Amino acid sequence: MSVTTLAEHKRNDIADKWGFVVHPSRIHRSVYTDGDIFKREMVNIFGSAWVFVGHESEIPNANDFITRRFGGRPVILTRDSTGEIHVLFNRCAHKGAKVCRADRGSTKMFVCPYHAWSYNLSGRSVSVPLRDAYRHHRSSRRYNLLQVPRVTSYRGFIFGTLNSEAPEIEAYLAGVRSPFDDWIDRYDGGAIVVTGTPRYRIAANWKFVTDNQGDGYHPAYSHLSLLSMTSQRYGADRDMSYFGGNVDESRMFVKCFDNGHFYVDQRPEMFADSAWAAQRPQPGREHYEAELQSRYGEQEAKRLLELAVGAGMNLNIFPNLLLIGNQIQLVDPIAVDKTDVWWFATSVADLPDEINTLRMRTQEDFPMFGEVDDVENFEACQEGLGIKEDEWVDCSRHLNSPTEVQEQDGIRALVTSDLTMRTFYREWQRLMRSEVRIDLSNQRQGKNG
Amino acid sequence: MSVTTLAEHKRNDIADKWGFVVHPSRIHRSVYTDGDIFKREMVNIFGSAWVFVGHESEIPNANDFITRRFGGRPVILTRDSTGEIHVLFNRCAHKGAKVCRADRGSTKMFVCPYHAWSYNLSGRSVSVPLRDAYRHHRSSRRYNLLQVPRVTSYRGFIFGTLNSEAPEIEAYLAGVRSPFDDWIDRYDGGAIVVTGTPRYRIAANWKFVTDNQGDGYHPAYSHLSLLSMTSQRYGADRDMSYFGGNVDESRMFVKCFDNGHFYVDQRPEMFADSAWAAQRPQPGREHYEAELQSRYGEQEAKRLLELAVGAGMNLNIFPNLLLIGNQIQLVDPIAVDKTDVWWFATSVADLPDEINTLRMRTQEDFPMFGEVDDVENFEACQEGLGIKEDEWVDCSRHLNSPTEVQEQDGIRALVTSDLTMRTFYREWQRLMRSEVRIDLSNQRQGKNG
Amino acid sequence: MSVTTLAEHKRNDIADKWGFVVHPSRIHRSVYTDGDIFKREMVNIFGSAWVFVGHESEIPNANDFITRRFGGRPVILTRDSTGEIHVLFNRCAHKGAKVCRADRGSTKMFVCPYHAWSYNLSGRSVSVPLRDAYRHHRSSRRYNLLQVPRVTSYRGFIFGTLNSEAPEIEAYLAGVRSPFDDWIDRYDGGAIVVTGTPRYRIAANWKFVTDNQGDGYHPAYSHLSLLSMTSQRYGADRDMSYFGGNVDESRMFVKCFDNGHFYVDQRPEMFADSAWAAQRPQPGREHYEAELQSRYGEQEAKRLLELAVGAGMNLNIFPNLLLIGNQIQLVDPIAVDKTDVWWFATSVADLPDEINTLRMRTQEDFPMFGEVDDVENFEACQEGLGIKEDEWVDCSRHLNSPTEVQEQDGIRALVTSDLTMRTFYREWQRLMRSEVRIDLSNQRQGKNG
Amino acid sequence: MSASASKKRHLLGEHPGPSTYVDDALYDRLLKISAQWSEAGLAVPASQAATVTALLNQECRLLDGGRFEEWLNLFVEHCIYWIPSDVVPQDPRREITWELQDRRRLEDRVARIRTGHAFSQIPPTRTRHCLSNIEIWAVGADELRVRTNLTIHTYRKGKQQTLPCMGGYVLQRQAEDDWLIELKQINLIDADQAQGNISFFL
């Protein structure tokens, strides 16, 4: 009844709604503001793609668990007594109570607080009090928790999918696998350890976060306060100053892959000279720098210190995993205009304590000095897109540009190109168009193996 | 658009939606989570059944009133100047303002604060300022408040219905009338007086409260803290300890009736020996016990003290009246996931003050030591049922059990049987299936009698 | 699914929904409570009529701006560098961020904080960083802000419309133009200056405010506390006492015009003798009165003091501009049950400071002593209308009364007549019935002129 | 408790006399005082601080108890109650306020509530006036300034709200250790934003 505009009117009449709202050069506002589209995303995107759930180092030992959301569904990420990882629905098989009420912990089993049905960390029923009264249930699997049927760890990153036909994770990652490996392999085999997962709640659609991840156009403007303050206090040519001027002439670039993945590579600028030297100073910088130099000598200290700054890559692994600097981001949609963004901080096993201490302080820099302004802009977009008469979000920057280079595993483009968004929404469109039916009923049939 | 699951998909296609969501052995999650179903309940259940509104002792005198909700509708429960009881819609006949802004009080009339149309406590118009300007209204009943057309008091319990074809209350109560009478008649004619109506707001669907009322399976688990603490501090065999072990072997039972009513009888265990002796101690217990013994002698004191503990029955009178211990519960749905539960405390006229004082302290025990944990579980169910892929709430306990006994007025079953839920939802299903049209227009036609 | 009543049932079946909900003698409750109707109002009423946005004195100088809502849309009311007034959509042409984050100010341009697209106060693009990447956009107007296409100032009052076929403002005002002019011309050419815009948020539909504006029936009752206190403390025959008794026999009247406008004239009573003398005393009254008398002499002081009290008119200029006393009200709908009411206080250029000081204190009287009770009643109506079974809001007072006088420019009626409401809803119905399509796409085509 | 306050001087409902003290000098004084809340002066001695704090605690307690006539008795005859409508308070001669009341109109406000028909206060807004960050300093011999964070928690019609304010008080000496309130200024944290029902005393 509340159709306002010609375009919206048209949309209601057309057969290919998804073709309409995602256009090669623009995205319709409803993609960010329509509650029904959001509900479908929770099924068609988060019920179909490989969804990032957490990192193995968060549940290092057998019997460890943490709770998360999986496209809005409350889940428990567990490592069972054999070390196997599961993503269990936090929902009792009896009358539906959440069985786990803690954010994290370690336990042999979850005992539902209502009638004490209990489950081990594989989701298997351990006991049902006075079970005789349920003789009519033919399968003992009736008493299990449902779980995400396919869960995999790609080098420590745990993904799950509700889609039984999803490709293997390696195939799914496609071309982004290579920069993903680069990010992981930065430390000569030193293992990444998550050291804190602060979360920000933002009053904006989740895709503003992913759009921004591939947006090499915004830093000079959205982060102007950071750049100005830095140059005022620390002089020119410091961290991120390379985003000024005509950044398309810089050595940075974006690269886009199949399945909606992409990344931005800042390394050619950031590590051109010393990234450590260019870094805004962390608390304790000079002390620990001196400490390392005296312990390891000038050259090794220099090498190590380069590992205390960010990785210089922004990866987007469709739909909800981002890698930014040294941090892992999990994008966690709550409502069409409400999103939690988890920032996993990382340390690296085997690196000197001093480096990990500096890494902590480095990783506190950008969230407070930079991200806050982006978030303000995401929320401002959410408000602005409330206006029905101005319908389109532009994603046409460098559209069909001759500067795009088709490489073997993906397309390389100028750093400010919206090709990243176009890549993301092509996959989004494909999934939204499909008809997804999730059927987990087989988990409650047959015998516990 | 947001259909997720095979079952949901099917539901949209099938003719008998209500047959689908209420199955003899299970209830579909949407019954607890779907806002549209909730809206229909306010009409088909709360607009059709006999709804509990309050107790006569809350409005003991002519001109007394209290405000309540009636399936979400703001109403005023009044005793008019002749002593007759009414349930008036709190909605001015002029432009719709709530005419009564107080929670309770005593008055000869309600004067609407907007244009001073006034009404007596029968809902009849008293005056309309400058009424000449309304000559075109043919009936003087045009100026009356609308009211619940049928209101009755069953032995002090006030019920109303919007359904002109509802049976008389006695017929409606069917088999539950007998235990209801037992509950009322416990005091040899001593009248029950409501002494306070604390209310709890819970973030869960209202039916979790009624489901729980007939659930003899949960006490040993949901109330584990209460049972553990009691046995730790006061030894074994105290109040409710009979819910431990295989409670189906206890002397307790449930009994289910027509029209959705049922009750749980704990008396065979609770009053096997002295319920007073087994009771967790109230503040002032020993003092008042001594007092009574010295005043009335050992034996009469013993008899009296047994009246200071709960009644040992959990009654459910469909849809929203519960009797639990000595307390009356009014279940007051606000939204699909928000409910107020009113706990009416009771005293008994003619009992010694000491007993009534002890009753107050007894009635403060379970809400704070037990109910709080149930409520936590209701809210945990509401959250868990948010997961679309796990669709069913089990109510199959002791399904078709040979232990069920068809008695003259109802079916008796084991105390942990879900027959109580099955009884409730059979009636719920019948009402939801029907087409209900509420037409009160005749109240505004003809002459004020 | 949740249809309750015969009337609602009927409404779903009938072709002319708008004919059903707006009846000559009554308005259906859904007009105040239905979220879908509200959404349609934002398009069909606020997207079609001339909407009041603000007053010229709020943006006195070139480059001044303030932000407002326009039927829910965030807009910026600007005076550009040439002095021309615009109502710009606060929504970046790039990815949709709000470009202006301040409530008011003065600036040469708005620079969007996300990617620094900038706009002058006419909404025209000033610059797009690295614009080369958008060569495919054929029109440079692509980079402009959208704006309300027709904006006009009627003697300082700024109106805008999204409707390209709306009549000129003078024709739109129709008969209300004359009392509107009276209100403006009260000061012998002294210009009205807005001196503060306090806002009240009320939990009620916006139309309760406009209904009330034409309601000469309510003052004796809704404002009883004000009238009682005044007569207790200051004696009879003070301000507004003429609303007592049979007010229809007073000299006051209402007058209703085409296009939904109307006004209530209290002047025949209020200014019968001295309105200043009858006024409840303001802080500083006696001091400034004496001051004026000594400076200007008795008679001129008397004349001036009459300008320190209200204008004695309640104007309603459809849909959202009200004039009440000396104040301008902007009715600003936020949700179906949430409204902001802006109260613009006014001073008058060229009047002595003492008069303007007294005016400030006068204008603080009614909001705190009277309006608060009306608002309470609006909110009570919103709650009362939640009851589905009592469906109609009466607007039949003096329906078809022979006392109505058709005058040249409108119909004059008794002061308590609901003709005002009937006038408003006739226009409301006309607009809601129509099919409105707002198309601003031409603003982004062609050349910036 | 203030000794002066305990002498009841006003019966509401009497015909109030003229109000002549609200003049340009007073407005100028209000503006000056308002600009000075950002700096606290030298703290008064502990014993005086205790007296003043007791007075303010009493003020809060009387408001929370709905004892408005007694509350009025804590104010000097020529008192002002001021709630600016802007974050940086402007000259009330040139900009409207939420409230700028002299004694007479404060009494009007109380009298209105006492009629029994003040619907915006039926039921009344329940309040809890909480004082923190109390800074007290003297200005001359007979005047004290008190700057507080005044947090008002309210409940009405099922809705609870918190109103964070700067509460500024000017006290006038009545006798040796006896003070009354000349000015109560309340700066709402969102003074320039839409307000709900603020028809109670802040």
Next chain:
Amino acid sequence: MSASASKKRHLLGEHPGPSTYVDDALYDRLLKISAQWSEAGLAVPASQAATVTALLNQECRLLDGGRFEEWLNLFVEHCIYWIPSDVVPQDPRREITWELQDRRRLEDRVARIRTGHAFSQIPPTRTRHCLSNIEIWAVGADELRVRTNLTIHTYRKGKQQTLPCMGGYVLQRQAEDDWLIELKQINLIDADQAQGNISFFL
């Protein structure tokens, strides 16, 4: 810190003895005290005020830290913890309360939480008990009354709430400068309205 409090007198889990002090005289006393919170008596000297404030700060700190056994040690043996269910507290013999606990049942409450199965407190309600408007006066030589605005901020399961209360304390002298709590009375601003999970200690 209270000297008496530091002597631990109770181990929860022991079989508690009979409770005989809750009698009609006590109920009468509670009603009388409750009616007296509207007026503060003469403020105690500053040094005593400091002692008392320290005790109450400790009380809040122990509650916020979940140290309920230590918290109980701040109460005299014959103590009462009272949360009326009406805005004007009624006689608890004739009207139910949210809580009216003697020491034994307070210990029951703590013991319940310590079982590890008190699901309404898994996870626990996080609290921040904030005191303001503290008024302290003596009643006789060995009893103090303390009237406060007690604002309790809570967090649990993603929901933050503020509970504005009148917190009334009666203290009993244990030694020269050593006091313990006899009564803690909490008047919720919305005592007569629906409450959520209040299964923690207010």
Next chain:
Amino acid sequence: MSASASKKRHLLGEHPGPSTYVDDALYDRLLKISAQWSEAGLAVPASQAATVTALLNQECRLLDGGRFEEWLNLFVEHCIYWIPSDVVPQDPRREITWELQDRRRLEDRVARIRTGHAFSQIPPTRTRHCLSNIEIWAVGADELRVRTNLTIHTYRKGKQQTLPCMGGYVLQRQAEDDWLIELKQINLIDADQAQGNISFFL
């Protein structure tokens, strides 16, 4: 007001020198201090308490007034501002915090806001920092600890929020009765939960 604070020592925008005081010894000290907030020591004398309270009131007032440069002057040169990201603060060397700033980075934070382009603070978050339950004790001759309940009420973009915190301060003596802040530690009630825009100073 602190005498030391009134000497302005820093002009933001100058090239800040190296920061060498954040070392393992400091981290160890932070952890130790953090663990000690659960117990208050012996209260300082009333006159000292008044001095300290005045300093903290000033701190709150400067923050609420957006006077961040003056606010920085209340801190010693080698200061720390710490907002842990867990309810029980962990070692900041091994777990990320919401903020752990030395003086240089605090100045960076202020300088960023002063650029006029810090969009997360355009418009600025309005704050009201409210202190209650203030407990002050000495650790040696020249160090004070102050434990408070710090309740921060905020307003921004139409949204009001309350942030209940434990506010812990360590003060260092500058002269006889003159103290400055070495550490300000803020424990949010929901430190481990999702936060909104906390880009202002808590």
